[in-house]
Amino acid sequence: MENGYHVAVVGATGAVGTRMIEMLEQTTLPIKTVKLLASKRSAGKQLPFKGQLLTIEELVPESFEGIDLALFSAGGGISKIFAPEAVKRGAVVVDNTSHFRMDPEVPLVVPEVNKEALKEHKGIIANPNCSTIQMMVALEPIRQASGLERIIVSTYQAVSGAGASAIEELKTQAKDYLADKPADELTAEILPAGGDKKHYPIAFNALPQIDVFSDLDYTNEEWKMINETKKIMSDEAIKVVATCVRIPVVMGHSESVYIETKEETSVSAIKDLLKKAPGVVLQDDPSQQLYPQALTSIGKKETFVGRIRQDVDVKNGFHLWVVSDNLLKGAAWNSVQIAETLHEMNLVRV
Structure with a gap:
């Protein structure tokens, strides 16, 4: 994508979410914008990204309008509700929870091991358990x-x-x-x-x-x-x-x-x-x-x-x-690595 992707991080204030933001700062993925999403009580707080402060927004279905890639790490219950909402609006979801991992329709991916499975994705890719x-x-x-x-x-x-x-x-x-x-x-x-x-x-x-x-x-x-x-x-x-x-x-x-x-x-x-x-x-x-x-x-x-x-x-x-x-290879980095691999394989639907 010429001008870069619009990326959302769901669960931006959590232990994994904050590291997803760090990994996005280091990524080779072309990024145009980053949107930070979390619960209502975290909305309005700010987190740094590449020298600027980004304001956290409350997670709602409409949050994914215009989003190309959504990285989720806010618990399985949140993923169950909001991942399909993101896909419905055209985003590809990389989910760090256990909710979709054993779904036969969802690829479970470690890029060094089975990146070819990404070709079968229908909008959601699951990040495996850290261990x-x-x-x-x-x-x-x-x-x-x-x-x-x-x-x-x-x-x-x-x-x-x-x-x-x-x-x-x-x-x-x-x-x-x-x-x-x-x-x-x-x-x-x-x-x-x-x-x-x-x-x-x-x-x-x-x-x-x-x-x-x-x-x-x-x-x-x-x-x-x-x-x-x-x-x-x-x-x-x-x-x-x-x-x-x-x-x-x-x-x-x-x-x-x-x-x-x-x-x-x-x-x-x-x-x-x-x-x-x-x-x-x-x-x-x-x-x-x-x-x-x-x-x-x-x-x-x-x-x-x-x-x-x-x-x-x-x-x-x-x-x-x-x-x-x-929190890195076991979660945040593997998620961003999946996003990079989707980009390299031209599998991000925009």
Whole structure:
């Protein structure tokens, strides 16, 4: 598009929305205007964009008149109502919530993995779960080369995945605990899941529950990783299982991933693949204690992979440690990257 796109950010004041704005400042996407949309209580506030202040507007269906691209990150309920309204008015929606992810009519996209799926979009593209995205970036090169039979993943997820209020709760609990307040007296109102019956402290703790429990006693977060992986890789036969754990880290999700390949390969072959893989940074030198860390991933768009080892009992089994900034590659950057890819493939309907 010659003069650039008219872009809207829905949920502009949230933890992901603010980072979407940052990513739009850095994007190669030709942009003419940016409209910031949020709830009525945020309307009138201002946020910076490329040296100017943009005023937040209240989200209403008419907000999307003249919009080409709409990036959503305001909760599934908002997406359910307003994404179709945006499409009706000619916009292409990139939705960061879980609402449309498993809809067979909606592509679920990680650009490094399955950008061709964008050709099938009918106005809405879903951004996968943060923990799924980084795992897909790390595993797709291996799958292309050697096939994948099985994935077993254990996640160590940052509290920012539960929103800005969860970060504040972690900080408050940590201060109180360090001031000798007993663990059972720490105020906990958000984690492990806002909508569940009980809440537990996250400071100095590890909670083996993200989202509410569902079928077979797996949580919704674990089912997201299982089902989204099969959809993104277009492989219903691949065996996938997840255990998702919240840890007292502010930003950066870490994952211990075990895979079994269909064809024989080696640690050195996997490292060579990942060195060349798009969006991947290999950090793997045990002799120098070099491996990915949550702290050093913050603010970076890439997915970091290290601790690559062959399983000691299974010939085609391998272990990897995968880390990424959950608010960037896990959310805001992947969304903007999808928008860039739509532009490159001439798939933005205007």
